Structure formats: C-alpha cells, structure tokens
Amino acid sequence: xxxxxxxxxxxxxxxxxxxxxxxxxxxxxxxxxxxxxxxxxxxxxxxxxxxxxxxxxxxxxxxxxxxxxxxxxxxxxxxxxxxxxxxxxxxxxxxxxxxxxxxxxxxxxxxxxxxxxxxxxxxxxxxxxxxxxxxxxxxxxxxxxxxxxxxxxxxxxxxxxxxxxxxxxxxxxxxxxxxxxxxxxxxxxxxxxxxxxxxxxxxxxxxxxxxxxxxxxxxxxxxxxxxxxxxxxxxxxxxxxxxxxxxxxxxxxxxxxxxxxxxxxxxxxxxxxxxxxxxxxxxxxxxxxxxxxxxxxxxxxxxxxxxxxxxxxxxxxxxxxxxxxxxxxxxxxxxxxxxxxxxxxxxxxxxxxxxxxxxxxxxxxxxxxxxxxxxxxxxxxxxxxxxxxxx
Amino acid sequence: xxxxxxxxxxxxxxxxxxxxxxxxxxxxxxxxxxxxxxxxxxxxxxxxxxxxxxxxxxxxxxxxxxxxxxxxxxxxxxxxxxxxxxxxxxxxxxxxxxxxxxxxxxxxxxxxxxxxxxxxxxxxxxxxxxxxxxxxxxxxxxxxxxxxxxxxxxxxxxxxxxxxxxxxxxxxxxxxxxxxxxxxxxxxxxxxxxxxxxxxxxxxxxxxxxxxxxxxxxxxxxxxxxxxxxxxxxxxxxxxxxxxxxxxxxxxxxxxxxxxxxxxxxxxxxxxxxxxxxxxxxxxxxxxxxxxxxxxxxxxxxxxxxxxxxxxxxxxxxxxxxxxxxxxxxxxxxxxxxxxxxxxxxxxxxxxxxxxxxxxxxxxxxxxxxxxxxxxxxxxxxxxxxxxxxx
Numbered sequence: 142x143x144x145x146x147x148x149x150x151x152x153x154x155x156x157x158x159x160x161x162x163x164x165x166x167x168x169x170x171x172x173x174x175x176x177x178x179x180x181x182x183x184x185x186x187x188x189x190x191x192x193x194x195x196x197x198x199x200x201x202x203x204x205x206x207x208x209x210x211x212x213x214x215x216x217x218x219x220x221x222x223x224x225x226x227x228x229x230x231x232x233x234x235x236x237x238x239x240x241x242x243x244x245x246x247x248x249x250x251x252x253x254x255x256x257x258x259x260x261x262x263x264x265x266x267x268x269x270x271x272x273x274x275x276x277x278x279x280x281x282x283x284x285x286x287x288x289x290x291x292x293x294x295x296x297x298x299x300x301x302x303x304x305x306x307x308x309x310x311x312x313x314x315x316x317x318x319x320x321x322x323x324x325x326x327x328x329x330x331x332x333x334x335x336x337x338x339x340x341x342x343x344x345x346x347x348x349x350x351x352x353x354x355x356x357x358x359x360x361x362x363x364x365x366x367x368x369x370x371x372x373x374x375x376x377x378x379x380x381x382x383x384x385x386x387x388x389x390x391x392x393x394x395x396x397x398x399x400x401x402x403x404x405x406x407x408x409x410x411x412x413x414x415x416x417x418x419x420x421x422x423x424x425x426x427x428x429x430x431x432x433x434x435x436x437x438x439x440x441x442x443x444x445x446x447x448x449x450x451x452x453x454x455x456x457x458x459x460x461x462x463x464x465x466x467x468x469x470x471x472x473x474x475x476x477x478x479x480x481x482x483x484x485x486x487x488x489x490x491x492x493x494x495x496x497x498x499x500x501x502x503x504x505x506x507x508x509x510x511x512x513x514x515x516x517x518x519x520x521x522x523x524x525x526x527x528x529x530x531x532x
Numbered sequence: 533x534x535x536x537x538x539x540x541x542x543x544x545x546x547x548x549x550x551x552x553x554x555x556x557x558x559x560x561x562x563x564x565x566x567x568x569x570x571x572x573x574x575x576x577x578x579x580x581x582x583x584x585x586x587x588x589x590x591x592x593x594x595x596x597x598x599x600x601x602x603x604x605x606x607x608x609x610x611x612x613x614x615x616x617x618x619x620x621x622x623x624x625x626x627x628x629x630x631x632x633x634x635x636x637x638x639x640x641x642x643x644x645x646x647x648x649x650x651x652x653x654x655x656x657x658x659x660x661x662x663x664x665x666x667x668x669x670x671x672x673x674x675x676x677x678x679x680x681x682x683x684x685x686x687x688x689x690x691x692x693x694x695x696x697x698x699x700x701x702x703x704x705x706x707x708x709x710x711x712x713x714x715x716x717x718x719x720x721x722x723x724x725x726x727x728x729x730x731x732x733x734x735x736x737x738x739x740x741x742x743x744x745x746x747x748x749x750x751x752x753x754x755x756x757x758x759x760x761x762x763x764x765x766x767x768x769x770x771x772x773x774x775x776x777x778x779x780x781x782x783x784x785x786x787x788x789x790x791x792x793x794x795x796x797x798x799x800x801x802x803x804x805x806x807x808x809x810x811x812x813x814x815x816x817x818x819x820x821x822x823x824x825x826x827x828x829x830x831x832x833x834x835x836x837x838x839x840x841x842x843x844x845x846x847x848x849x850x851x852x853x854x855x856x857x858x859x860x861x862x863x864x865x866x867x868x869x870x871x872x873x874x875x876x877x878x879x880x881x882x883x884x885x886x887x888x889x890x891x892x893x894x895x896x897x898x899x900x901x902x903x904x905x906x907x908x909x910x911x912x913x914x915x916x917x918x919x920x921x922x923x
Contacts, residue, residue: 145546147543155536156534156536351771361752368744385745397783400544
C-alpha cells in the first residue's frame with residue numbers, strides 16, 4: 142500500500158426533491174452566478190424551472206450559458222470565461238451531467254488565468270490557481286465529475302480530448318436526486334454504467350501490493366452497478382436502483398477507491414482518441430476498449446484478474462488453471478456490457494477501422510510517451526489493443 | 533433509501549513517516565496551539581519528540597495538556613478549555629487515539645461556549661458554535677474519531693458517559709502512520725477491532741430498504757477487519773495488515789457507510805453504561821454487548837441477519853431455515869471476538885452482574901427514553917440484553 146493524501150470535501154445533498162435546496166445552497170457562496178447547462182432536456186423535464194425558481198426565491202441573480210455538448214468543447218469554455226469576466230461572476234452552477242460539470246470546471250479554472258484555458262489540458266500549465274467555486278445539480282450518473290478533481294475537454298482544433306486534474310476544482314456541493322435520472326434513455330443509462338465501472342477498474346487493476354481494503358471497496362461498488370443497472374434499464378423509474386447507481390457513481394470517482402494504489406488510466410486515454418475523432422459516447426467507447434485492454438494485459442497479473450472474476454462475477458476459481466478464471470472474468474464483463482445494449486467492438490460503435498494507427502499515434506504523442514501503469518503501453522501496444530477491439 | 537447530506541472533509545495524510553508533516557500541516561491553520569495527549573506512551577515511542585520537533589521547525593508554539601485517560605473525563609476538558617482561553621489558543625492538536633481526540637473535540641467546542649461543556653453531552657445544549665479547529669496524529673485505530681463528527685466523554689460526577697455530535701467538530705486533518713500502531717498490545721488491537729466493527733454494524737443493522745450500495749460497503753469494511761486483525765495480532769509489525777485496519781477504521785465511522793440509512797446505536801448506548809461504571813475498555817464492552825443485542829433483536833429482521841452471515845462470514849444460506857443462518861452469523865461474530873482474545877460475557881469482562889438493572893435504568897433515563905431504531909428498546913429490553921450478555 143502506498144502513502145496517500147485524500148480529501149474529498151464536496152458536500153453531497155442526496156435524495157428526492159433535493160434540487161429545491163439549490164438556491165439556499167448557492168446563496169451560501171454567492172449572489173450572482175453563471176448558470177451553465179446543455180440543451181433542452183432540463184427545460185423539457187421542468188428541472189430548469191425548478192432550479193431558477195429556487196435561485197430567484199433566494200435572491201440569487203444568474204447569467205446563463207447553455208449549449209454544452211457531450212464531449213464538451215473548449216470554444217464554449219472560452220466563451221464562458223469571457224462571460225464571467227465581463228460580468229464579474231464569482232460562482233458557477235452546473236446543471237447536467239459530466240460534460241456540463243467538466244465545462245464548468247474549465248471555466249472556473251480559466252477565469253483567473255492569464256493564458257488560454259487549454260494550457261491546463263495540453264500540459265502547458267500544471268497549476269490551477271484560485272478557480273471559481275462550482276456547484277452541481279447532477280442529472281446523469283456516469284462521469285463522477287460531481288465530486289472529482291478532474292475535467293476532460295475536447296479541442297476542436299485537431300480534435301484533441303484531454304483531461305486535467307486539480308484538488309481545487311472539486312465542486313463545493315453536488316445535489317443528487319435520483320428521480321432526475323428517470324428520463325434517461327436505456328442506452329445513456331448503460332453508457333453511464335460503463336463509465337462508472339471503468340473508473341473503478343482503472344483503479345482496481347494495479348500492481349500495488351497489500352490493498353485489501355480498497356480492493357473490497359472497488360468490488361462492492363462494481364457489484365452495486367452490475368446488480369442495479371439492469372433493473373434501472375428494465376424499469377427506468379425504479380427509485381432504489383437509480384439511487385444505488387447514482388451514489389455508487391460518485392464514490393467510484395471521488396478518489397476514495399484509489400487511495401494507496403497506483404492507478405492505470407490507459408483505457409481512458411485509448412478511448413479518448415476514439416471519442417475525440419468520432420464523437421462517440423465516452424461510455425460506449427469504454428465498453429469497447431476496456432475488455433480489449435484486459436485481453437492485452439491480463440497475463441501481467443493473472444491473480445488479480447482471477448480475483449476480479451471470482452469476487453466481482455462470482456466465478457468459481459479454477460485452481461488448476463487460474464488463467465481460465467481470469468479470462469472468464471473478462472468475458473463476463475464483455476457479456477455484461479453487451480447485455481445492457483452497449484457495443485463491444487469498434488465496428489458496433491459505427492466507427493471505421495482505418496484510422497487505428499493514427500489514433501495510437503495521437504494517444505502517445507507520436508510514440509513519445511506511454512500510457513498506463515499496470516502495463517506501460519507504447520504506440521504499438523495501443524495499436525494492438527485497437528485491433529483486439531475490432532474482433 | 534433515505535435522503536441524506538454527507539460531507540466528510542477531513543484531510544487524510546496516510547502512510548509511513550507522515551507524522552513528519554505535522555508541523556507544516558498545523559502551520560496552515562495556526563502558529564500557537566494546544567498539544568493534547570495521554571500519558572507516557574507517545575514519549576516512550578519517540579512520537580512526542582518527532583511531533584514537537586516538526587512543530588518547532590515550522591515555528592509553531594505549543595502549550596501542552598497531557599493526561600487524557602481512556603474514557604476521557606470532563607474534568608480534564610474543563611482544564612483544557614481554561615488553558616486555551618487564558619493563552620488565546622486558536623487550534624488543538626490531538627496526538628493519540630479516540631480518547632485524546634474526543635477530549636480535544638470537547639475542548640474545541642467548549643472554548644467559545646458560555647455555559648459548561650457538559651451541556652453538549654447532557655443534551656442541555658444542542659448547538660456547537662465556532663469550535664476551535666482540531667488536527668490529529670492518530671496512534672490507535674478504533675474510535676474513528678479522527679474523521680468523525682462525534683465525541684464521547686465521561687462525567688465523573690455520577691459516572692455518566694455520553695456522546696455528542698456536530699459537523700463542526702470533524703478534525704481538519706488526520707495524520708495516520710500505520711507504523712505508529714506496531715507497539716499496540718494484542719488486547720488493545722483486538723478492542724480496536726471490536727470498536728471498528730461495531731461502528732459498521734450499528735449502521736448495517738437497519739430496517740431502511742434499498743440500501744444495496746452501503747450494505748456492500750459495510751460488508752467490504754467488515755471483511756477487511758476480519759481478515760487483517762488476526763494478522764496484525766500475530767505479527768504486530770505487519771505494515772500491510774496494520775494499514776488496512778487503520779484506513780478501514782476511519783471509513784467505518786466517517787459517516788459514508790451510514791448514508792441513506794437509519795442507524796441504530798443501541799449497543800453503544802448499552803455498552804457506555806458498562807464502561808462508565810466499571811471503566812472497562814469500550815471495545816471489550818462492545819464485544820460482550822453486540823452479540824447479546826443481536827440475539828435479542830434478530831427475529832425482527834431475519835433476512836438482514838442472514839445476509840450478514842452469508843456475505844460477511846461466508847456461511848452457506850440455509851434455504852429451508854434462514855433463521856439458522858442468521859444465528860450462525862451471530863455465533864461466528866462471537867467466535868471471532870473470542871478468537872482474538874476478547875471477552876464475550878460480562879463475567880469475562882471482570883464485572884459483577886449485580887448492577888444490571890441500575891445500568892438499564894441509567895441507559896434509559898429511568899425508562900423515560902428508548903434506545904436504538906432497528907428495534908426500539910426500553911429499560912426491560914436492555915435488562916434482558918445485559919442478562920443475555922452474562923451467558
């Protein structure tokens with residue numbers, strides 16, 4: 142087990158009708174805010190009205206910036222930064238899923254920064270200073286951004302998709318009402334599940350020894366998703382299932398599950414190239430890439446993959462042939478993704494397989510860097526993983 | 533699943549040699565502090581020297597208040613409050629286990645309060661206002677006080693042991709080096725385990741429906757203790773085992789595991805009377821009381837006790853007779869406590885059984901209130917539980 146520092150201070154306000162608390166909660170931080178959201182879905186559902194009524198009731202003025210797209214764009218972020226500066230806005234309220242929250246975090250970091258906000262994502266600047274505080278009303282359990290220290294953005298200039306992390310961009314609060322997720326279509330629900338599971342598995346597949354406690358927390362969180370997602374897809378208004386998934390999605394990515402462990406994150410990097418170029422849903426991309434990554438790396442640590450199979454998927458351990466157990470776990474995961482309606486090959490994503498090498502090249506900055514830590518992957522490895530994802 | 537608010541903002545600094553960061557960490561909060569600790573053990577181990585050197589290196593002045601006893605006393609707390617007021621101290625550093633931390637929290641709450649600090653514990657005052665911030669260097673995984681919102685104190689005037697809770701008394705930071713627990717005797721290690729497990733089980737045994745995720749987190753944390761405590765007792769310097777127990781002990785009681793659930797806490801209340809009157813170790817008292825409580829209440833919710841048996845203790849579910857499975861789980865717990873050297877009857881605690889009724893009476897303020905929520909227990913019930921604990 143490695144030394145670690147952990148502090149996840151986001152205040153979680155969870156349950157039915159909790160969005161009605163948003164005005165009072167925002168008021169503790171600011172009287173004037175940027176209200177940031179995506180498209181029409183929060184208007185159609187009535188959430189927009191409930192949020193703005195609550196803000197007005199608490200005397201909170203707001204300027205709006207809508208139009209966040211899935212795989213949020215740096216161009217809109219730049220617009221948001223200008224808007225905040227011009228109007229002297231000290232707080233951002235994100236109403237939506239991970240894309241809206243990540244966009245809000247980027248605006249928050251960019252407002253006090255002299256250079257261009259993309260610097261944080263390109264690696265040109267490492268240090269976020271005094272970002273604006275961000276609050277969240279969550280509508281989609283997936284990215285875990287509501288309590289995470291990270292943000293992922295897409296730059297249309299070259300279609301780069303990059304992440305950045307800073308303890309300072311964790312949201313102040315996250316309002317989470319599982320009822321707000323009733324209207325999510327089955328496919329989006331499933332994509333969210335793949336994203337949540339990937340956040341756990343990026344931490345689970347580690348070579349760090351003696352991490353029994355966090356192993357068990359990871360397994361508990363994975364099992365929660367595996368049990369509850371089919372129920373939520375079957376019956377979109379099952380409060381219990383929606384609630385388990387929503388809360389598990391936050392814990393999956395607030396850094397608790399990674400405490401004391403080396404994390405991997407290669408699969409995320411490999412997937413980002415897919416969704417940057419083809420604009421596929423991140424969760425769908427992960428459902429394709431993660432099993433392929435597993436097949437490529439599992440021999441590196443068969444006991445860990447066997448543990449995954451036994452403890453997460455209830456597969457009986459094959460004492461004579463642990464590798465078989467390890468492989469069964471990977472097949473179970475792939476089968477689970479397929480069973481909830483997710484693509485499990487690049488072809489099923491509706492993507493051509495003629496740019497695999499280009500993606501492997503971009504992933505590694507032209508083979509100048511490696512991805513992951515469970516196994517360090519170069520351009521050639523990643524190309525092989527893309528090929529495995531085609532089968 | 534119930535609505536909830538959750539915010540556990542204590543910064544955890546975990547791992548080898550982390551106590552060397554204490555001066556720098558304190559310095560972020562204050563230049564003058566109260567250094568609060570127990571007896572000679574931190575001097576004997578050298579921890580006192582390392583902490584004070586780090587404070588001095590960072591220019592932090594400190595006034596000392598030693599002498600915290602197990603089951604910490606309100607008299608010392610009153611002395612600490614006076615000391616802080618007289619010297620205009622804005623921060624308290626607790627170096628020790630739960631008793632020292634609880635004592636520090638009480639001082640922190642008492643300094644700005646006009647009345648007597650016991651008011652917070654007796655229930656006379658419910659509201660803690662602007663307590664001093666507290667930091668922790670933890671030496672004993674047990675109470676979970678290093679990241680909890682609660683404090684338990686004993687009043688020598690009548691030997692009352694009472695708890696209080698406030699979000700404002702959560703420590704700012706907790707420095708946790710598992711190596712500091714190497715010198716804990718086997719019995720104290722085992723008492724800590726019982727305390728940690730009790731914190732989880734007080735949350736686990738609930739009638740709240742649809743709490744799949746937190747059930748699984750509870751089970752994961754219990755299994756971590758069950759696996760690692762025998763190793764730590766066998767080999768006190770096993771870093772991995774000590775580390776799992778220490779981190780699990782914090783998560784057991786930082787409120788995550790209780791999110792969305794009604795909690796019980798009857799066993800703690802019943803045990804407090806024992807340790808208030810007889811000054812027995814809290815964990816040892818819990819090892820005696822918890823199985824007795826279980827035997828008294830399990831019929832109220834056999835499926836939950838069967839789940840405990842199957843998922844925590846790997847007992848095969850008896851489909852024809854689930855009650856048998858439930859009872860096997862209770863026996864397994866009792867057997868586990870005995871196997872790590874804990875008493876499991878009141879007699880083994882070295883306590884007479886002639887004051888059971890008096891304790892049941894004090895527990896319930898003379899049968900005027902009930903304890904617990906899984907089953908609401910009056911004086912007569914608690915008397916029966918004390919009797920079951922004698923078998």
